[in-house]
Amino acid sequence: MQLVPRGSREAILESHVENLEALADGREFWLPTFNYDFCSSGTFDVDIDVSQVGPITEFYRERHSAWRTPVPVFSVCGSSRQCQPINNVAHEIDPFGQRSIFGELAARNGVIVWYGAPFASTTFIHYVERQVGGPVYRYDKRFVGNVTRGEVRSQTTLVYHVRPLSLDLDYGWETLETAARESGVLRQHALAPNVMWALARDLLDTWVASLARDPLHLLSAESRVVVASRLDELGRPFEIGDFE
Numbered sequence: 001m002q003l004v005p006r007g008s009r010e011a012i013l014e015s016h017v018e019n020l021e022a023l024a025d026g027r028e029f030w031l032p033t034f035n036y037d038f039c040s041s042g043t044f045d046v047d048i049d050v051s052q053v054g055p056i057t058e059f060y061r062e063r064h065s066a067w068r069t070p071v072p073v074f075s076v077c078g079s080s081r082q083c084q085p086i087n088n089v090a091h092e093i094d095p096f097g098q099r100s101i102f103g104e105l106a107a108r109n110g111v112i113v114w115y116g117a118p119f120a121s122t123t124f125i126h127y128v129e130r131q132v133g134g135p136v137y138r139y140d141k142r143f144v145g146n147v148t149r150g151e152v153r154s155q156t157t158l159v160y161h162v163r164p165l166s167l168d169l170d171y172g173w174e175t176l177e178t179a180a181r182e183s184g185v186l187r188q189h190a191l192a193p194n195v196m197w198a199l200a201r202d203l204l205d206t207w208v209a210s211l212a213r214d215p216l217h218l219l220s221a222e223s224r225v226v227v228a229s230r231l232d233e234l235g236r237p238f239e240i241g242d243f244e
Contacts, residue, residue, distance in 0.1 A: 013059040016115075020060075021079075023113060023195070030078045030101065031057045031065070032123065038072035038158065042145030046070045051077075056115075069101055070147050072158045074123070076101045094130070094159045102127030106200045114196040119186070120173040124200065125218060126161065128207040136215050136237035137227045138163050141244075164243040169227060172220040180206070 007015070020029060033051035038044045046068050051058040057077075061068065065077035074095035096102060102124055105112070112124055129135040138161040147154050163169045180186035185202045189195035210217040216224045234242065 010059075013056060016056045017060055017064060019192075020056075020113075020115060023115070023189075023197075024079075027111075028078060028080050030076045030105075031060050033057055033061045033065075033068055033075045033077045034073060034123075035075065036073055038145055039143050039160070042143070044070075044072040044075075044145065044147050046075065046147065046149040070149055070154075071095055071101070072143070072145065072147060072156065073160065074101070091155075092157045092159060096126045096130040096161065097159075098130075100127065102200075106204050110200045112198050112200050112203065116194045118173070119177040119180075119196070120171070122203075124203065125171065125207070128204055128211070129161070129218070131204065131208055132211045132215075134161055134237075135218075136231060137167075137169060137219065137223075139238045139240045139242070141240055164238060166243055167226060167230065169223045170220045171218050171223075175220075176218065 020031075023029075031051075032053050034053045035044065035049045036052060037049065051061050061077045064079065066080055068077040069075045071093055072095075094100060104110075105124070106127070112122070114121065129138070134140070140159055141162045143158040143160060145156065145158070147156050177186065180198065180203065183206065185206055186196055186198045189197065207218065216227060219227060231237070
């Protein structure tokens with residue numbers, strides 16, 4: 001593994017791909033190719049729309065991936081067609097539901113790797129929230145649009161549980177990371193200080209158990225105060241009509 005890849009931009013990106021393959025050690029691996037434009041444009045082209053979550057993911061999508069899921073906003077690409085998880089465009093898509101890529105990751109006993117990424121980039125947290133019935137501090141919003149793949153164009157609705165824009169809401173990432181490290185769920189790569197990993201099921205079980213005790217467990221201390229106050233006023237979980 002090249003801890004500090006050097007050379008041209010393409011050579012550097014290729015070195016990062018080789019590092020990821022080395023980390024996978026022969027296992028299938030998936031990379032996020034999230035593109036958030038669907039929420040405003042109402043269109044997503046599986047073959048063309050770029051990944052907006054870093055140059056490594058876009059380079060891999062263009063040069064190496066065997067497939068990309070037809071899921072607006074939260075698409076993922078992968079290295080082997082034999083392990084392609086989601087192939088068809090559904091009439092309605094919950095990107096964090098049981099049949100989502102995140103559900104597949106947990107079901108297949110997958111490993112989440114933070115390759116130079118902060119713990120705060122853990123999108124898997126939204127899948128965890130879905131497993132306890134959805135977070136009381138978010139609400140579902142439906143985005144209707146079209147997904148294009150090749151010559152086929154399909155209409156779909158993305159069911160996205162969004163955060164209230166007018167509310168100060170953030171997760172307690174520093175506290176969550178410390179707890180995950182201390183419990184042994186989150187581990188540091190022995191040779192690469194910028195690489196962390198965790199079994200998806202372990203992170204899922206830990207956070208589900210915590211949310212069962214405290215529905216606001218994942219939030220920062222500041223957000224807990226604001227959210228708890230608003231929830232007390234409403235006497236129920238947030239709904240879209242409360243904010244939009």
